[in-house]
Amino acid sequence: MDVTTILLLLLVGALITYFSGDKLASKVALIFSLGALGVALTLLSAYSQGTDIGFMAQWIDMPKVALAFKADGLSMAMVLLTTALTPLIILSSFGNQFNNSKNFYALVLFMSFAMTGTFLAADGLLYYIFWELALIPIYFIALIWGNGDAEERKKAVLKFFIYTLGGSLFMLIAFAYLYSKANSFLLEDLYKLNLSATEQGYIFFAFFLAYAIKIPIIPFHTWQAKVYQKAPTVGTMLLSGIMLKMGLYSVIRWQLPIAPSAAKTYMPLLIGLSIAGVIYGSIVALRQKDLKKLLAYSSLAHVGLIAAGCYTLTLDGLSGAVSQMIAHGFVIVGLFFAAEIIYRRYETHTIADMGGIRSQTPKFSSLFMILVLASVALPGTFNFVGEFTVLYSLSQVNIWFVVLGGTTIILGAYYMLKMFQNTMLGETNTKAFADVTANEAITLGVIIAFLLFFGLYPKPIVDLVTPTLKDILETINR
Template identity: 60%
Template structure:
């Protein structure tokens, strides 16, 4: 058995979910995602036992394209994040009355299929196909099931689509240029091309545009907050928890290996943009009054630090980027789910309309505090491991980078604790706030266990990562 079974399960599951009808769609989708998670765990066990679970077969001869799925520590970790979060994200939809739920949940599984393919593809052309395929379902999820009026929502989602699609075209041009030199899209063949320093710089910049928009990195971020805010909760969790990780993964898998001698001035400029993004997003988050937008800018600040660590070109930076990608994915999904629970009870995201939730809901408040601490990198949580490693990698480039990058922790602690004080503590709201039901508790409990367990014992992740970085 190899990793193709994970992809086939998600694709077939998407089709079955679509034809299952409105009543059974969620059950079929959750079951399919759990099977995919089980297959992921099985493939990881096989991989660690020395069995090759990759897959490769030629698709076309002219042009020379291979369906090549590379299974190593890095790709398997990202597939694990996808298949771990997908069933939990689907479970957050329990009890919600969606229009045409069979179409929504089928799109979620198809998006998981496309993102998994992006993490596994070793042929640049197939990778690009999966990359673009992931954009289609989230476009419709956000457009058809999002919030606000149709015109406002459409403007935000179309802007997101145009930004990301346009950036990807530069990446495609880079792949076509490399293909002309090697006659292949396979990563090992592309990595052997002898490129001049100028060629590497242009290739680096072409990839950077695609990844900077996807993450996003300043100043390519203007689509993010509006898209997160207008998307339904299930779409926001997919975007923040998994999809933006495609950008960081691709930096490590494609951009840096193909441009090892990029102009140092370009690399320093990129690092500066990442640092600016961290500070910029943090300052905006300090003034945000909308919970969803606050988390969107908080996510941008954290991802800026992840990207900065990756672009240090150091072993610690790349390892820290992967660990923090996983931690951020879990924590941000939990936080957006908590915010959605608040909206479900009070029908508002505005902090000024909240307060006193602790008096009504002890379990909810406890989970909120756990994930708040994880978000600001408290020792003992998963995020601390990644952030510490990233800041250490930045210090190897220059202490000023580490100091400025570390500002995300200071700013984050302030605006997250201030938000917690105003929204959860404070004077008691006259409206009652029902505590967590069984499904809500289950989702948050599983996420909390992951955050605490890997915060205390990250060895399973670092051991698996050893096989690729």
């Protein structure tokens, strides 16, 4: 068994979900997503014992394109993030009713398939195909099942689609040029190229456009808040929890090792842009009256810090960035789900229309509070591990980077705790707030358990990714 088993299971699951009909679609999708998680954990066990779980086969002779899937610590960490969050996201949707639910859940599994393929692909063209495939299902999920005014939703989703597709075309041009130099799309062959400083500069920024839009990094962020707000919560979870990690992962896997000279040259600029996103996202979040938009800008601030860690080109920076990617994936999915639970009771995302929830359901408010504290990187949560490591790496580059980047902790604590106060405390809303259901409690409980366990014992994840990150740094510094 190798990593293609996960891909086949998710793809077959999407097809069977579609043909299972609307009544069974959600349950079938959950079963296949749990199956994919089980396979991923089995493969992780085999990988940790030294078994090669990658896959390589020639696909197209001209140009030379291989079905190459690389299984190392970094890719397996991201595959586990994807396969762990997908069933949680599907389970979280059980309290919603979707028209043509067989289409909806089939698209969710297909998107998980495409994102998993992106994390595993070790051939440039294959990677690009999976990268673009992931865009198609989220486009339809947000467009068809989104909320709010239909015209506004169409504009927001179309802008997102054009932005991301346009940025990706520059990446495709970069791969075409790299192929002309290496006569191969294989990752290991592209690593071996001896490109001039000028060539590296062009390649670096061609990749940067694709990744900066996907993450997003200032000033390529303008699509994000509207799409997060207008998409159904399942779509927002997929975008914020997993899809944006494709850009961050790709910075480490593709951009930095292929154009290391450019990465070192433009390091201050890129860290500066990333930290600008931290400050901008935090300040704008302070002014938000819509809960989903507040969480969207909070996410922008946090991923800006992760990107800054990637561009430090240090082991601490890369390790902290990967840890924070995983922690952020779980906490942001939990927070958006908490917002969805409130919406199911009050049918609003407006913070001013909430209040007094804690007096009606202490259980939900306690779970929500833990997620808020994890989001602001309270010691003992996994977010603290990643955020502290990234800030430490920034201090190794320039002390002012860590001073400015640290604003995410101060401002984040302020706007998140203020949000909690306005939604959970204060005057009780006249509308009754039902207690969390079993599905809701299980979803939130699993997320919180993960964040607390790895907050106290992050060693398994750090040990998993560190050897791969060391190899990537050796390639960068060769």
